[in-house]
Amino acid sequence: MKIPVGILGATGMVGQQYLFKLINHPYFELSFLAASSASSGKTYAEAVKGRWYLEETLPEEIGNLPLHSIDDLATAKERCRLVFSAVDSAVAKNYEERYAEMGLAVVSNASYHRQSVDVPILIPEINADHLAIIANQRKNRGWKKGLIVVKPNCSLQSYMIPLAPLHQQFQVKRLVVTTLQAISGAGVSGLSSLSILDNVIPYIAQEERKSEIEPLKIWGKIEGDQIIPASDIAIAAHCNRVPVVDGHMACLSVAFSIKPKIEEILPIWEHFEGAAQQLQLPSAPKKPILYREESDRPQPRLDRLTGKGMVVTVGRLRECPVFDLRFTALSHNTIRGAAGGGILNAELLVAKGWVS
Amino acid sequence: MKIPVGILGATGMVGQQYLFKLINHPYFELSFLAASSASSGKTYAEAVKGRWYLEETLPEEIGNLPLHSIDDLATAKERCRLVFSAVDSAVAKNYEERYAEMGLAVVSNASYHRQSVDVPILIPEINADHLAIIANQRKNRGWKKGLIVVKPNCSLQSYMIPLAPLHQQFQVKRLVVTTLQAISGAGVSGLSSLSILDNVIPYIAQEERKSEIEPLKIWGKIEGDQIIPASDIAIAAHCNRVPVVDGHMACLSVAFSIKPKIEEILPIWEHFEGAAQQLQLPSAPKKPILYREESDRPQPRLDRLTGKGMVVTVGRLRECPVFDLRFTALSHNTIRGAAGGGILNAELLVAKGWVS
Amino acid sequence: MKIPVGILGATGMVGQQYLFKLINHPYFELSFLAASSASSGKTYAEAVKGRWYLEETLPEEIGNLPLHSIDDLATAKERCRLVFSAVDSAVAKNYEERYAEMGLAVVSNASYHRQSVDVPILIPEINADHLAIIANQRKNRGWKKGLIVVKPNCSLQSYMIPLAPLHQQFQVKRLVVTTLQAISGAGVSGLSSLSILDNVIPYIAQEERKSEIEPLKIWGKIEGDQIIPASDIAIAAHCNRVPVVDGHMACLSVAFSIKPKIEEILPIWEHFEGAAQQLQLPSAPKKPILYREESDRPQPRLDRLTGKGMVVTVGRLRECPVFDLRFTALSHNTIRGAAGGGILNAELLVAKGWVS
């Protein structure tokens, strides 16, 4: 028996990606599609007409599904057990808690709850243990079955995973990270063509702040009823938009508390497994990190689809004259960094028994 | 009376840029064009037919100039007093010393002599005082009137100039710099379109090494008959190629020996002048640094031609959580970073009396 | 004494281009800037803050000019004699006639009046004689001094000028034209980056219809109080958007009533002059057409700025197996095709005595 799930913000680009990835999912059955009340009453196909952004064709049986208003919580409750929230932060603020209160698990892409002390920012390879905070979340908020988990900002995914086993063993102390982020990260019409063709934009609103705060919470510890962010780690981020369709890249210089030998690193990455692998989650790649030996990799166009877009590709590991190590990492921002990452979080909730 | 000058490697992209910038130059008169012996005997127009890379049209009177073999040193000696060397490093090795030995001033773009202890890596705004080493250069090598000066690697130009007055006042101690470099830096056919469209390449051969060594020499001091590189400065460079036509950008995190207050920086940049400005060199912009207040600048397409491509545009100055300061800088790699920078060096040689 | 002029829609991209081109214009003095009433009361610099699209820096003296509401016709009348209309078609409908009625000459970029039978679609090299219709325009509409002239759709400019002397001599009969148009033609935020990077869009709303109708009017004749479009000419247009910043290109196959010999064509283009050249209008290039002999030209990035963006570059003239001739043509869509073309029209009005 599959778990019935819904999508909030089903007509947007991330919503479409969720929808597509949920077709024939081994755990989940798509049973509720919601968008703003303006779309309510239409079929899904009618609502996305002229706004279907995926290369794949919308299957007819999905296109015929009815679209509900996000305000129609009663139907949501009746139809599903978990919702993927692909709405923007302002909408998330209004709805995610209401859905959770009603008893649904909310797996969110929105940034609204990332700094809520009882909501984990989940990357299943890194901090699956943070799920334990859900007990407090429910208790504090008086929820019986509902819960909220969120994924981090999309650009972090490329380097948090390769940093994870290094942090565990050597403790990250200082990190200077410069990102080269794809235009799809700005959404379907977020970035005009005239602004980025033959150009780079050295600024993405809020991105650097998120990149400096969220890792600390992901590396934090549960103490009492809160996730306490890691301390004594300094992160400086420079976030740039580049004319690349998909794939966020990051150049890192890292200092650790315990200085690693450079020859230790590749075996660590090679053997790294997180909860996602140990639990053999359906969307989890067998190995979450692929290190490429070529001197000029990773490259967004060549490497973003590695492991169906769920593997982080790493390259150029070398000594850093300023800190300990340098390397470059890449992940697919609209797969691992969005719907793919969200579904992996939902799979973890199922495998760990939080949703059934 | 203008000084007669020549171009070695006159048919290549950088050679063409030199040629164009020397038309109607107030100090220099173009009087010798050299390329490999294969082109010798042709007119310049014949030799660049199908290989003229500039947007501007080749003027007829220049096109009719004869092209000489680079081996024709006798003609060079007779015709000119200074040559701009736009040949690659392997050719530079063979010819630059022979031209200098013959009595000509050689202003080079090639990397070959950048680590020769008696050859200055010149940026007129920064280390015009290094010209003093020429006396030793001549003495050691037994040259009467000849000399060699070189320009640094093109990607350095964007950040060495804004760092210059800060280094002078606060002393750079640690620098993590990530560059986003334009495709024109790879030369006319250096980079295939398939390798870079919808892509980033996180590697440029030799570029990081140069970026970590050359600044130390530029910031070095003359001791005895050598330029001794600055010590106690750690630099880590991450060099990337991005799909931008012209304009190298750099994101910097910097620590200084003396911690500056952030509000001190903009006035320092605003008032910064180097020898190029003090001597009012013809190619020197009035102010070498333009700081842009907008949150999303500098951008290559919008800012690369500032000050006819000779001004460095800086933006995004902010505190660095890891070091002291962060900022982003941009310069035009084929103008300030190539022929424009070379001509500025030659103008400095004239203004300082080394060539007449 | 210069003629005082204004700009309607001064804060948009085309308005900014007009503004920049009018600084130090030999005929015109900028004296009135208008935008929607929302901007009224601000200085121009305040209104374009964060929306300044040109590479050139906004000069301070221009930035300090006050911005008026487009509804402030009284001030317009007092301050200027001619206005450049850079508003969109819906706004043009509401205002252009009111400005003309009030006694001002309106030189418009908008499409609204292109099919009005008493308004000429002007290209000074082609149909300067259509200015004669202004007498009727005034008479019919009861205007004393006011008038309206419009420029054609931007993509036509690249091929109407090279076709002009051929049409005159051989009469165009059939034309199949496929355009490859730059993204700047869609306006500042008209086209999302995700829609065009690594892509082509084979459709531009209304563009093909305009491309098939406007040439007929430009080649039309004044009969009575109307411009009667040319007949017996069939045009088929295929309009595509390509990832190019500036420069509209067109591939043409043309049949004529009188079959030309191919060797006649280049001399015709070489010697072609229109009223713009004969009257030596300040913005007119000496020769409006440049034919390039290379097999792979024109190219947008290399040729768009020929003649400060006012020259049409043509190449690849060859026999057509289906019709008579084939060639490729290019013009700068935001210069010749927008503000540059508009100013040339205004210069023609002055030179011909319609505005003084």
Added chain:
Amino acid sequence: MKIPVGILGATGMVGQQYLFKLINHPYFELSFLAASSASSGKTYAEAVKGRWYLEETLPEEIGNLPLHSIDDLATAKERCRLVFSAVDSAVAKNYEERYAEMGLAVVSNASYHRQSVDVPILIPEINADHLAIIANQRKNRGWKKGLIVVKPNCSLQSYMIPLAPLHQQFQVKRLVVTTLQAISGAGVSGLSSLSILDNVIPYIAQEERKSEIEPLKIWGKIEGDQIIPASDIAIAAHCNRVPVVDGHMACLSVAFSIKPKIEEILPIWEHFEGAAQQLQLPSAPKKPILYREESDRPQPRLDRLTGKGMVVTVGRLRECPVFDLRFTALSHNTIRGAAGGGILNAELLVAKGWVS
């Protein structure tokens, strides 16, 4: 029992694509890889090191295969029954006939034999009946079992298939076609990035000639021992290179001998099947043509992978003011237009009993 096959030019981009598509092919077993004699003796993985162009990773078992010299015909004969020739035209001239003479079927991508009167230019959906010429080919050339078939120039594939059923019913009389071709068509390093970024190149060597001649042969008839090209059809091609990674697009205006009604066309395309479909060849899409109703399709990035890159996507069917019909068509140049098309040809040879 699968048929053992080889690849000539296995290390190039097209060779790599053949190799990848032949893994687990239902008809074919990869058993011979050849390149220039320089690579002979290496494993395949060694030979393509640093020159592996596909996004997919080279499987280890394939990487370990030995690479042979293309001169090693004896091994080829022993190991395989059919070779895919992915060499350039000059090499094809030297080797393809020798391989065929030796008894092997040669399925070629090279242009060398496209105008040989006894060699069919095959598109299985269109002219499978041309295989009959192979009997003459063998007889004339004294070959027992060998044969040569070629595929057409890659840009034709996008429009020859949608034209096929229309030609059959209404007879194409005149065709003006303008192509917008992807950079991958120029090969791995065929086009420098500086030549095409923010640019269009309105010329591709030989492309227009091929586009005007090859369709006539494809639509030709076997008479005696020759394929006689169709006559009374005039084709004019304008071929452009655009900054798109993969996917050749074409805009067509077509006149027919029998004027079709526009409403007849979509049902014809919808129901079109060729021999590839009737024989259910493994690489054949169920329907070779997909018509998209949206006004702005096909688009290269969105549509090139339709049907695993083997379907031609068509859109924008409309009346042509000059001829009868206009439309836009797109196919994947390195799949349908290269290795995918070649393998489909080989499958047809097997299904029709020419290779066993």
